[in-house]
Amino acid sequence: MITRLILSDRGSRWLFAVLIAAAVLVPVGNLLVPAGSPLHIPTYTVTLLGKYLCYALLALSVDLIWGYCGILSLGHGAFFALGGYCMGMYLMRQIGGRGVYGNAELPDFMVFLNWQELPWYWYGFDMFPFAMLMVLLVPGLLAFVFGALAFRSRVNGVYLSIITQALTYALMLAFFRNEMGFGGNNGLTDFKDILGFSLQADGTRVALFLASCLALGLGYLACRYLVTSRFGRVIVAIRDAESRARFVGYRVERYKMWLFTFSAVLAGIAGALYVPQVGIINPGEFAPLNSIEVVVWVAVGGRGTLFGPVLGAMAVNYAKTYFTAALPEVWLYALGLLFVLVTVLLPQGIVGLLGRLRLRRRTSETTAATAEAP
Amino acid sequence: MLARTFLGRLALGWLLAVCLLPAAALADDFAERVAALNAGSFAEKQAAADAVAASGHPSAVAVLKALLDGKLHAAPDGRVLIVGADGAVDAASGEPVDAVAGSSRIVINNRMRAGLRGLIAQLSLGHPDAEVRLQAVRDMLPAMDAAAAAQFREALATERDDTVRDLLESGLALVDLDADDPAVRLAAVQRLDGRLNPTVRARLQAVADSDADPQVKAAAAAALKRIEGKLQRYRFVETLFFGLSLGSVLVLAAIGLAITFGVMGVINMAHGELIMLGAYTTYVVQQLMPQHLGWSLAVAVPAAFLVSALVGIAIERGIIRFLYGRPLETLLATFGVSLLLQQAVRSIFSPLNRTVATPEWMAGSLAINPALSITYNRLYILIFSLLVFAALLVVLKRTSLGLKVRAVAQNRAMARALGVRSARVDALTFGLGSGIAGVAGVALSQLTNVGPNLGQSYIVDSFMVVVFGGVGNLWGTLVAGLSLGVVNKFLEPYAGAVLAKILVLVFIILFIQKRPRGLFPQKGRAAEA
Numbered sequence: 001m002i003t004r005l006i007l008s009d010r011g012s013r014w015l016f017a018v019l020i021a022a023a024v025l026v027p028v029g030n031l032l033v034p035a036g037s038p039l040h041i042p043t044y045t046v047t048l049l050g051k052y053l054c055y056a057l058l059a060l061s062v063d064l065i066w067g068y069c070g071i072l073s074l075g076h077g078a079f080f081a082l083g084g085y086c087m088g089m090y091l092m093r094q095i096g097g098r099g100v101y102g103n104a105e106l107p108d109f110m111v112f113l114n115w116q117e118l119p120w121y122w123y124g125f126d127m128f129p130f131a132m133l134m135v136l137l138v139p140g141l142l143a144f145v146f147g148a149l150a151f152r153s154r155v156n157g158v159y160l161s162i163i164t165q166a167l168t169y170a171l172m173l174a175f176f177r178n179e180m181g182f183g184g185n186n187g188l189t190d191f192k193d194i195l196g197f198s199l200q201a202d203g204t205r206v207a208l209f210l211a212s213c214l215a216l217g218l219g220y221l222a223c224r225y226l227v228t229s230r231f232g233r234v235i236v237a238i239r240d241a242e243s244r245a246r247f248v249g250y251r252v253e254r255y256k257m258w259l260f261t262f263s264a265v266l267a268g269i270a271g272a273l274y275v276p277q278v279g280i281i282n283p284g285e286f287a288p289l290n291s292i293e294v295v296v297w298v299a300v301g302g303r304g305t306l307f308g309p310v311l312g313a314m315a316v317n318y319a320k321t322y323f324t325a326a327l328p329e330v331w332l333y334a335l336g337l338l339f340v341l342v343t344v345l346l347p348q349g350i351v352g353l354l355g356r357l358r359l360r361r362r363t364s365e366t367t368a369a370t371a372e373a374p
Numbered sequence: 375m376l377a378r379t380f381l382g383r384l385a386l387g388w389l390l391a392v393c394l395l396p397a398a399a400l401a402d403d404f405a406e407r408v409a410a411l412n413a414g415s416f417a418e419k420q421a422a423a424d425a426v427a428a429s430g431h432p433s434a435v436a437v438l439k440a441l442l443d444g445k446l447h448a449a450p451d452g453r454v455l456i457v458g459a460d461g462a463v464d465a466a467s468g469e470p471v472d473a474v475a476g477s478s479r480i481v482i483n484n485r486m487r488a489g490l491r492g493l494i495a496q497l498s499l500g501h502p503d504a505e506v507r508l509q510a511v512r513d514m515l516p517a518m519d520a521a522a523a524a525q526f527r528e529a530l531a532t533e534r535d536d537t538v539r540d541l542l543e544s545g546l547a548l549v550d551l552d553a554d555d556p557a558v559r560l561a562a563v564q565r566l567d568g569r570l571n572p573t574v575r576a577r578l579q580a581v582a583d584s585d586a587d588p589q590v591k592a593a594a595a596a597a598l599k600r601i602e603g604k605l606q607r608y609r610f611v612e613t614l615f616f617g618l619s620l621g622s623v624l625v626l627a628a629i630g631l632a633i634t635f636g637v638m639g640v641i642n643m644a645h646g647e648l649i650m651l652g653a654y655t656t657y658v659v660q661q662l663m664p665q666h667l668g669w670s671l672a673v674a675v676p677a678a679f680l681v682s683a684l685v686g687i688a689i690e691r692g693i694i695r696f697l698y699g700r701p702l703e704t705l706l707a708t709f710g711v712s713l714l715l716q717q718a719v720r721s722i723f724s725p726l727n728r729t730v731a732t733p734e735w736m737a738g739s740l741a742i743n744p745a746l747s748i749t750y751n752r753l754y755i756l757i758f759s760l761l762v763f764a765a766l767l768v769v770l771k772r773t774s775l776g777l778k779v780r781a782v783a784q785n786r787a788m789a790r791a792l793g794v795r796s797a798r799v800d801a802l803t804f805g806l807g808s809g810i811a812g813v814a815g816v817a818l819s820q821l822t823n824v825g826p827n828l829g830q831s832y833i834v835d836s837f838m839v840v841v842f843g844g845v846g847n848l849w850g851t852l853v854a855g856l857s858l859g860v861v862n863k864f865l866e867p868y869a870g871a872v873l874a875k876i877l878v879l880v881f882i883i884l885f886i887q888k889r890p891r892g893l894f895p896q897k898g899r900a901a902e903a
Contacts, residue, residue: 072702072705146883149884149887150886150887152887153886153887153888153890154890155886155887155890156890157701157702158641158701158702158705159841159886159890161641161702161705162837162838162841163841163882163883163886165834165837166834166837166838166879166882166883167879167883169834169879170875170876170879170880170883173872173875173876173879174872174873174876176872177872177873288834289830292643292706292709295706296706296709299706329717329721332713332714332716332717332720333713333714333717335710335713336710336711336712336713336714336717337710337714338710339706339707339709339710339711339713340693340707340710340711340714342706343697343703343704343706343707343710344693344696344697344707347700347703
């Protein structure tokens with residue numbers, strides 16, 4: 001079945017070929033090739049690629065609901081950030097007595113704020129399995145409750161987009177508060193190690209990169225499985241004619257709710273993998289702008305196809321890394337233009353453009369063939 | 375009340391003008407009188423002080439006060455200086471001077487002190503400006519004695535201003551609180567009932583705590599309680615005003631959006647940036663006419679309307695018209711535009727905040743009583759937003775453009791069939807909505823920092839207001855904006871500013887679940903479109 005999922009579609013074949021190649025070549029290039037060699041891949045690049053993979057997974061989760069079900073979430077960054085905070089809390093507890101204040105029980109910022117004991121919601125985050133469970137549960141539960149409320153009362157289209165934006169905005173304001181117990185403005189940072197391995201070590205970086213590869217691959221497979229299943233076909237039916245799907249007898253809100261929850265969990269996983277690689281999580285991740293940027297990755301790549309968003313996330317983020325270093329002034333202009341041009345000229349994104357080009361080549365070939373024939 | 379302070383300002387201006395005309399002659403004479411203060415004997419000093427008081431010079435009070443506070447120094451070269459914590463000024467001319475070595479304090483004795491207090495009070499209480507008199511009485515209240523009471527009585531005989539009279543009577547009652555006869559004290563407590571001055575409250579508290587007579591004590595406690603109740607009511611009014619002020623800002627920011635989003639179904643994420651453009655237009659206008667700050671806002675309002683409207687029309691013609699019927703795509707494209715506008719402003723004006731000056735007529739505040747004062751800028755902006763709302767309503771309901779806009783919004787195909795050029799109407803509607811955003815920017819420039827991120831901070835709020843009020847309904851926007859502002863301000867004392875905002879957001883999210891079409895949903899076929 002897995003082979004069917006991978007091989008039945010040209011984009012998926014490409015994606016998995018590249019993903020597997022990266023999973024082999026990057027560790028070899030980083031760990032085995034000596035540092036002087038031109039083939040050596042610096043750790044900085046490994047981490048950067050790992051970051052892009054997390055973004056790709058996030059884009060995938062947005063595409064799943066937007067491209068396949070027409071739910072435009074402008075707040076998916078919230079689920080990403082919540083997953084990230086769960087991971088950050090685990091990493092924070094791993095610091096133990098090595099913090100600036102040397103308090104084994106409390107993270108530095110709590111000592112700084114004169115807190116006497118750990119708040120109850122921090123309990124258990126010193127255990128890796130519990131933290132990982134929370135990575136899935138916290139975004140999932142929030143999305144479930146939010147989705148159950150919103151979809152049952154048939155909040156649709158633009159209204160839904162705006163209340164998702166309100167959700168992430170409210171969370172951002174909340175996490176900025178010191179009283180929340182999540183480090184306020186500065187967020188969680190200064191991480192030392194994960195599962196006993198130092199986060200600064202090349203080996204750990206490569207392992208995190210591989211984990212991101214794996215997560216993206218598995219996430220992609222799961223999405224692909226979802227959208228090719230019967231469930232997926234109902235989802236597409238809801239996207240195209242919601243009322244009709246409802247009248248035919250499908251419980252539209254349940255389908256939407258579960259899809260939304262699954263998508264949020266994917267976003268949470270992406271966030272959890274993102275945090276140890278960049279080494280910080282702060283309330284800025286909740287900013288509405290971030291969530292909208294994710295939507296742009298999906299639009300650029302091509303929504304309604306699963307590999308499109310992966311491509312879009314990689315391409316836009318590479319461009320961002322390049323421009324912010326080379327021409328920082330230009331980046332926002334470029335991003336703004338990208339939004340406008342893609343939505344006006346390329347509604348199907350890069351994937352749609354490639355498809356059109358291929359179609360044109362084929363028709364020109366056939367016309368050429370028919371012209372030669374007589 | 376408004377008229378009184380206004381007249382007060384006029385009087386002050388007139389006074390200044392009168393003082394400036396014969397300034398030279400007056401100054402010389404005044405300088406001589408001030409120099410005479412550095413005399414050998416206390417009697418001579420007292421005579422000199424009387425002369426200074428009689429000069430009628432505007433800084434006479436300042437000089438006498440300095441003498442009373444021991445800040446008046448005599449320099450070896452005969453000049454007299456007022457030495458404060460932040461440097462010295464020449465007492466006669468009021469010009470700053472360098473501290474002179476070897477200058478000594480002009481010493482006075484207790485008898486002179488009493489005389490000086492009387493002179494200062496007399497000067498201030500007889501001042502033609504009611505504002506100055508009021509301040510003088512207020513300053514004297516904490517240290518009332520028999521001498522001050524005598525002066526108060528004298529002032530009461532001629533005083534015409536009700537507020538000043540009121541305060542003078544409070545002062546007399548305060549003196550009576552020290553009387554030996556409990557009946558007098560009781561009467562004084564009763565006269566002080568309901569007065570909001572902090573000194574009165576402190577004295578009543580003292581009486582309620584420790585008066586020898588239980589009846590007086592009880593009366594004071596009761597009076598205090600009534601004053602507290604009154605204060606509570608004023609605090610309520612004040613919070614209500616702050617809430618309405620915040621609400622009016624929200625309405626201003628959201629009302630343009632209500633048109634583009636509500637009437638046209640277009641989601642304009644660049645709306646915040648159009649507000650920002652309006653604020654920057656104000657800045658540019660002020661740079662262009664630095665001599666006429668008072669008029670700058672009057673010029674800025676139409677200018678900002680034009681700038682934002684033109685940019686809005688450009689956005690509509692260049693981008694949005696290709697995207698009608700695809701609301702989510704419009705959202706993304708206009709978001710791109712917002713990034714472009716932000717970056718453009720950063721490139722042109724620098725990423726730092728610009729300062730927009732507040733014209734004099736908007737500065738200051740309207741003090742209704744000691745417990746309640748209302749800042750002018752917020753008051754004007756509240757009025758302004760209501761005016762903008764009314765104007766918009768008139769445009770939509772009473773003009774041919776408004777008729778066409780509503781027709782296109784209700785049924786595009788039918789309107790076109792009847793000869794409405796829908797493309798032109800779309801552009802104009804978008805221009806109107808954008809122009810109002812620009813006007814909102816002018817108002818916001820008086821309240822917050824003008825920077826490239828100005829728009830971003832309002833966009834989420836504006837959407838909330840429109841969605842809460844019900845899309846396509848201007849009255850809904852007004853009610854939603856004002857009520858959200860008021861709710862926010864009433865929550866703030868209990869929850870803090872940030873938490874209040876979060877609570878409001880959560881409330882809206884939940885509210886939308888209950889009523890997905892807002893407070894005032896559109897009815898009929900339009901609702902299905």
